[in-house]
Amino acid sequence: MQQHTGQPGYPDQALPMGMYPQPGYPSGQPGYPPPQPGFPPNQPGYSAPGPPTYPQPQQAGYPQPQQADYPHQQPGFQPPPPSGYPTPNEGYLNGPPAQPFPPVITNQPGQGAFLGPPGLEYLAMVDQLLIKQKIEVLEAFTEFETANKYKVLNSLGQEVFTAKEDTDCCSRQCCGPTRPFEMNIMDNQGQDVMLLVRPLRCQACCFPCCLQELEVHSPPGTVIGYVEQEWSIFYPKFVIKDEEGEPVMKIEGPFCVCECSSDVNFVITSEADGNEVGKISKQWSGLGKEIFTDADNFGINFPIDLDVKVKATLLGATFLIDFMYFEKKQK
Numbered sequence: 001m002q003q004h005t006g007q008p009g010y011p012d013q014a015l016p017m018g019m020y021p022q023p024g025y026p027s028g029q030p031g032y033p034p035p036q037p038g039f040p041p042n043q044p045g046y047s048a049p050g051p052p053t054y055p056q057p058q059q060a061g062y063p064q065p066q067q068a069d070y071p072h073q074q075p076g077f078q079p080p081p082p083s084g085y086p087t088p089n090e091g092y093l094n095g096p097p098a099q100p101f102p103p104v105i106t107n108q109p110g111q112g113a114f115l116g117p118p119g120l121e122y123l124a125m126v127d128q129l130l131i132k133q134k135i136e137v138l139e140a141f142t143e144f145e146t147a148n149k150y151k152v153l154n155s156l157g158q159e160v161f162t163a164k165e166d167t168d169c170c171s172r173q174c175c176g177p178t179r180p181f182e183m184n185i186m187d188n189q190g191q192d193v194m195l196l197v198r199p200l201r202c203q204a205c206c207f208p209c210c211l212q213e214l215e216v217h218s219p220p221g222t223v224i225g226y227v228e229q230e231w232s233i234f235y236p237k238f239v240i241k242d243e244e245g246e247p248v249m250k251i252e253g254p255f256c257v258c259e260c261s262s263d264v265n266f267v268i269t270s271e272a273d274g275n276e277v278g279k280i281s282k283q284w285s286g287l288g289k290e291i292f293t294d295a296d297n298f299g300i301n302f303p304i305d306l307d308v309k310v311k312a313t314l315l316g317a318t319f320l321i322d323f324m325y326f327e328k329k330q331k
Contacts, residue, residue: 116308117218119193123311127304128155131163131318133296145172148327152185152315161185161193163319175200177327183319184220195220196316198323212324216316218309225313227320236266236325240313247271248310251280251317257325266321268302268314278302280318282326296326 114121134149152161163185171179178200185194195217202210208231216225223243230237236253253266268278283297298318302311 117193117222117224117312119187119191120218120308120312122160123308125304126154126160127302129153129160129300129315130155130157131298131300131315131322133322145176147172148183150319159188161187163196177323178202179323181323185315192220194218194312194316196319198320212320214316214320216313218312224309225316227313227317236321238317238320239271240310240317242309242313249277249314251321253321253325257282277306278314280314280321282321296322298322 114124116124130153132151132153134151136146136149147165147167149165150163151159152163154160163183166182166184167179171181180200181196181198183196183198184192185196187193197215197217199213201212211229211231213229214227215223216227218224225243226241226245228239228241230239234255236251236257238251239247240249240251242248248271250269250271251266252269254264257264263284264282266280266282267276268280269276278301281299281301283299298321300314300318302314
């Protein structure tokens, strides 16, 4: 190892070769000026640029899960349903929402115990009934008298009862509208709930001793009311009686029962005070139907709190009025 001495700026000491600055390599190279003014040093609160970072949950502006704005959600917790909808485990406490028009009439009372004849429970809940007679094609084209069939509907057009005349062919062809008959009234399950019995009577007003009458049975075999014609020259009149034969209602029709594009009304009045409590209306069915068929439509109105036995007797009176005044005679 060589020792170099006398190097400018270095003390005399033994150094390895190459540790001293070589000629031609100055310590500072020109062209690299010092930092220029105008670029202030980093200010407090500003970090050096770098990749974007996300604030930690502990930073301000991000409330903890325990805060009110962000409820803590346990595993398996289901959020509450919107207002107005039941929870999955609750369901509908009172059944599904009711439909505007119920599909089936069950003939069951709404509340309380029903004390009337079995099968007439539905009459306790209504104040109006509609009766529509079925059109018989054979009768319309051949004038061969067939047994009458009816549908009894509520005010919404839902079928409540069906009625079918029970007579023999000879009576229908020979006696026409004055024929005696039995009419079976059934509910929607096909059970007989009422029986109407009309004996053979004279319909002429000049025979006051042999006027029309009708018995109403419910159930069949048990009389609950009577419909009896009262003698009158000008106005159709009937009296409604209970099972004891006591008058409870009266029915009076117009001077002329001939309909001409309008309804024919039979007024129902109370026997006690004479006030009007309802009516039986023969509804105009249209010119074609009225001329070529004897299929008639009727409507009955009565107080909703009226005894169901009286309601059933008024229903029977409607069938009697149809046979007496609106059933066409054979030519």
